[in-house]
Amino acid sequence: xxxxxQAVPAGTHGEHESTGIEHRKLGMxxxxxxxxxxxxxxxxxxxxxxxxxxxARPYPAEVYDIPFTSVSSFVLLMSxxxxxxxxNAIERNDQSGTRTWLLATAMLGSIFxxxxxxxxxxxxxxxxxxxxxxxxxxxxxxxxxxxxxxVLVGVLMLFSLYGMSRRMGGLSPKHHLNVELVGLYWHFVxxxxxVIFTVVYLLSKxxx
Amino acid sequence: MTATAERPTTIFRxxxxxxxxxxxxxxxxxxxxxxxxxxxxFVFFIIGGIEALLIRIQLAQPNMExxxxxxxxxxxxxxxxTMIFLFVMPVSAAFVNYLLPLMIGARxxxxxxxxxxxxxxxxxxxxxxYSAIFFSDVTAPVGxxxxxxxxxxxxxxxxxxxxxxxxxxxxxxxxxxxxPGRAIDFAVIGIQILGVASLIASxxxxxxxxNMRARGMRLLRMPVMVWMTLVVQFLLLFSLPIIAxxxxxxxxxxxxxxxxxxxxxxxxxxxxQHLFWLFGHPEVYVLILPAxxxxxxxxxxxxxxxxxGYPAVVFAGAGIGFLGFGVWAHHMFASGITEVAQAAFxxxxxxxxxxxxxxxxxxxxxxxxxxxxxxxxxxxAIGFVAMFVIGGLSGVTHAxxxxxxxxTDTYWIVAHFHYVLFGGAVFAIFGGLYYWFPKLTGRMMNxxxxxxxxxxxxxxxxxxxxxxxxxxxxxxxxxxxxYPEGLNLGPWNLxxxxxxxxxxxxxxxxxxxxxxxxxxxxxxxLDPWDARTIEWTIPNPTPEYNFAKPPVIRSLDDFWHRKxxxxxxxxxxxxxxxxxxxxxxxxxxxNPTEPIHLPNPSYFPIIAAAGLPIIGYGIIFHTSVTGKxxxxxxxxxxxxxLLGWGMEPLEEEHTETGLATAEAH
Numbered sequence: 001x002x003x004x005x006q007a008v009p010a011g012t013h014g015e016h017e018s019t020g021i022e023h024r025k026l027g028m029x030x031x032x033x034x035x036x037x038x039x040x041x042x043x044x045x046x047x048x049x050x051x052x053x054x055x056a057r058p059y060p061a062e063v064y065d066i067p068f069t070s071v072s073s074f075v076l077l078m079s080x081x082x083x084x085x086x087x088n089a090i091e092r093n094d095q096s097g098t099r100t101w102l103l104a105t106a107m108l109g110s111i112f113x114x115x116x117x118x119x120x121x122x123x124x125x126x127x128x129x130x131x132x133x134x135x136x137x138x139x140x141x142x143x144x145x146x147x148x149x150x151v152l153v154g155v156l157m158l159f160s161l162y163g164m165s166r167r168m169g170g171l172s173p174k175h176h177l178n179v180e181l182v183g184l185y186w187h188f189v190x191x192x193x194x195v196i197f198t199v200v201y202l203l204s205k206x207x208x
Numbered sequence: 209m210t211a212t213a214e215r216p217t218t219i220f221r222x223x224x225x226x227x228x229x230x231x232x233x234x235x236x237x238x239x240x241x242x243x244x245x246x247x248x249x250f251v252f253f254i255i256g257g258i259e260a261l262l263i264r265i266q267l268a269q270p271n272m273e274x275x276x277x278x279x280x281x282x283x284x285x286x287x288x289x290t291m292i293f294l295f296v297m298p299v300s301a302a303f304v305n306y307l308l309p310l311m312i313g314a315r316x317x318x319x320x321x322x323x324x325x326x327x328x329x330x331x332x333x334x335x336x337x338y339s340a341i342f343f344s345d346v347t348a349p350v351g352x353x354x355x356x357x358x359x360x361x362x363x364x365x366x367x368x369x370x371x372x373x374x375x376x377x378x379x380x381x382x383x384x385x386x387x388p389g390r391a392i393d394f395a396v397i398g399i400q401i402l403g404v405a406s407l408i409a410s411x412x413x414x415x416x417x418x419n420m421r422a423r424g425m426r427l428l429r430m431p432v433m434v435w436m437t438l439v440v441q442f443l444l445l446f447s448l449p450i451i452a453x454x455x456x457x458x459x460x461x462x463x464x465x466x467x468x469x470x471x472x473x474x475x476x477x478x479x480x481q482h483l484f485w486l487f488g489h490p491e492v493y494v495l496i497l498p499a500x501x502x503x504x505x506x507x508x509x510x511x512x513x514x515x516x517g518y519p520a521v522v523f524a525g526a527g528i529g530f531l532g533f534g535v536w537a538h539h540m541f542a543s544g545i546t547e548v549a550q551a552a553f554x555x556x557x558x559x560x561x562x563x564x565x566x567x568x569x570x571x572x573x574x575x576x577x578x579x580x581x582x583x584x585x586x587x588x589a590i591g592f593v594a595m596f597v598i599g600g601l602s603g604v605t606h607a608x609x610x611x612x613x614x615x616t617d618t619y620w621i622v623a624h625f626h627y628v629l630f631g632g633a634v635f636a637i638f639g640g641l642y643y644w645f646p647k648l649t650g651r652m653m654n655x656x657x658x659x660x661x662x663x664x665x666x667x668x669x670x671x672x673x674x675x676x677x678x679x680x681x682x683x684x685x686x687x688x689x690x691y692p693e694g695l696n697l698g699p700w701n702l703x704x705x706x707x708x709x710x711x712x713x714x715x716x717x718x719x720x721x722x723x724x725x726x727x728x729x730x731x732x733x734l735d736p737w738d739a740r741t742i743e744w745t746i747p748n749p750t751p752e753y754n755f756a757k758p759p760v761i762r763s764l765d766d767f768w769h770r771k772x773x774x775x776x777x778x779x780x781x782x783x784x785x786x787x788x789x790x791x792x793x794x795x796x797x798x799n800p801t802e803p804i805h806l807p808n809p810s811y812f813p814i815i816a817a818a819g820l821p822i823i824g825y826g827i828i829f830h831t832s833v834t835g836k837x838x839x840x841x842x843x844x845x846x847x848x849x850l851l852g853w854g855m856e857p858l859e860e861e862h863t864e865t866g867l868a869t870a871e872a873h
Contacts, residue, residue, distance in 0.1 A: 023415050031411050034410075034411075056474075142460055
């Protein structure tokens with residue numbers, strides 16, 4: 001009885017009026033809608049300060065290393081591809097393929113975080129732009145730092161899925177949805193990065 | 209049935225206790241969680257009430273020295289934080305938790321363990337804020353040094369360690385320069401923690417409403433209470449991330465030296481106001497909409513009429529939700545925002561009066577021509593409508609910008625929001641408690657004491673807050689610990705103080721009634737109020753499994769239509785077999801015919817929740833080794849608990865004894 005309820009989306013077995021979307025999936029979508037406002041507020045704050053005249057230099061836009069960040073952005077984008085492949089593998093019940101792609105996604109995510117650590121270090125040591133330099137620098141570090149934290153949480157979830165799969169000799173059908181949920185979250189974090197890279201890195205200019 | 213053998217992956221065996229303290233700590237039952245929310249919120253209500261009484265004693269006469277200025281600042285701040293975040297919001301969560309699944313015909317919420325997590329985070333967040341008392345390191349606010357009555361470091365008092373600076377934590381006043389010391393940090397991080405609880409709850413309730421309605425419970429057949437809950441959860445969902453961002457920025461400013469709100473470095477204090485009120489105004493509707501839901505349930509029952517214009521009430525509620533995001537700057541007319549912005553936000557604010565007015569007229573229309581029974585819940589509901597109209601009208605005056613400039617920071621504002629939040633929300637909450645008490649206990653609350661409570665509270669409330677209107681118009685400034693003699697402010701302030709103690713007396717009557725009725729109240733039976741909605745089609749107190757058989761809904765006010773029909777002249781006539789139906793429902797509800805799978809209790813929610821305040825302490829003391837250890841320990845605890853949670857088997861072998869076995873999402 002309970003198995004059936006688990007295997008079939010809640011809406012289709014006739015007991016409930018429902019959207020037909022599994023609870024956890026709908027919950028993830030709802031949660032992500034809230035996350036958009038979280039990053040929206042941070043990006044807005046950054047834009048408020050990014051070109052405000054008279055702040056202590058350097059402005060974030062004066063120190064960006066666009067080629068470097070382009071590469072790490074590309075790495076993060078590719079991790080969305082591997083995430084899709086992991087999801088695709090679990091749909092075909094290909095356990096080892098799932099593990100491979102989960103691990104690949106986690107690795108690419110870790111490389112992205114590593115790139116961010118490198119970038120932050122360079123900003124601080126080479127250009128003297130610290131968290132406490134100016135409101136613009138504060139906004140830059142806190143915004144991208146929180147994004148990095150989101151990537152880190154995603155990496156943790158990927159590793160724990162990988163670990164679960166190893167330990168239990170494959171993810172049972174009940175856990176297939178977990179891969180999709182982590183995937184939703186992962187793509188969200190990726191989409192937010194596309195916005196951040198475009199708006200915060202490419203479009204923002206220091207004051208003249 | 210088809211379960212593939214799965215190696216147990218969990219650390220603990222799932223808890224089994226069904227009574228005693230462990231059963232409460234590990235419960236995932238929405239009713240028990242609702243009850244815990246309710247009692248916890250009520251404890252905070254008493255604390256916030258005592259703070260209010262201390263404030264009123266200080267203000268009873270000109271130039272009182274009952275409190276120091278610093279203590280007064282701390283008290284009005286914690287009074288607000290407590291009443292908003294630790295009383296009205298969680299008590300609404302209590303109603304929603306207990307009633308939402310019953311009203312939509314579900315066995316539980318969509319994520320029972322997340323529901324428990326919300327509660328524990330809320331509890332720990334509340335304790336976290338008040339724990340500031342034990343970490344007092346008060347240093348005088350820079351601007352206040354040398355001002356008589358203000359604190360200097362040698363003047364530390366018990367109350368001085370708790371957060372001051374107003375619940376809105378305006379920057380730079382509540383920033384690192386003007387409010388050194390740790391007190392504010394407890395408010396900043398504590399509210400952040402409470403926000404996590406509300407955010408999790410909002411996801412949970414939204415999924416529950418969208419996915420778990422009983423067959424036939426279409427969206428426009430849901431009780432208004434459920435609709436208002438839905439709107440509120442969306443308001444929380446979209447406003448909490450904004451306050452989270454704002455609180456993070458203050459936290460970084462205070463702890464790590466960022467410059468978001470430091471005007472000397474080019475930071476922007478007005479940014480704080482925008483972000484705060486972009487959350488803060490929707491928050492106002494988060495507080496009032498559940499109350500409107502309660503009233504929309506109570507009025508039709510005791511008027512013996514369907515709610516007048518049900519779709520209009522629903523859409524007006526949703527409309528308030530939408531408009532609520534577009535009016536935040538009316539809290540900031542005095543902050544120097546541009547004239548265009550002032551005009552736009554003034555107009556937007558006036559439009560709020562339209563959906564609110566629709567609701568008021570619908571409630572009046574519901575009562576109009578009805579067979580009104582003046583029971584205690586009905587008195588509170590009518591009291592709500594009347595008081596809310598007064599508060600709403602004084603609210604419209606804030607939309608008129610020049611008038612608002614005059615009122616800013618005066619007691620007119622204090623009068624306004626107490627009329628909507630106390631005269632509104634709190635009256636409705638008490639009405640709801642009387643109305644749904646039988647669902648909790650199977651007993652009725654004493655009507656005589658209930659009516660006494662209502663009238664004493666009604667008189668006390670108006671005596672307390674009505675004079676604040678004229679005090680405000682006379683120019684009495686809020687958030688100031690003393691007022692001078694010779695301004696003729698004393699008499700009305702004294703009246704207000706007396707009123708506050710009358711309110712306190714009414715609360716004592718309520719508590720006595722509650723405790724007494726729990727034991728000795730008259731048994732309520734299944735349908736004590738001749739109600740309309742399906743939570744009354746199951747026995748009282750609510751069985752653990754809610755519905756013995758999943759209900760099927762055929763219309764709005766389904767229960768009513770099963771009991772009543774209309775005669776040729778359109779009047780409601782009780783069906784001859786209505787009593788038989790009630791007896792049958794009672795019988796069937798107590799005797800489920802097939803085994804019912806209920807979610808298993810779990811240890812993980814409370815453990816995961818415990819990590820958050822530990823991280824909070826760690827951040828406050830991050831400069832020390834202990835602090836860094838606490839951050840790491842709290843984070844690891846939460847992560848470990850969530851991992852254990854994720855690996856907790858979705859179900860265990862069923863002990864097919866009938867009730868109370870396994871299944872969890």
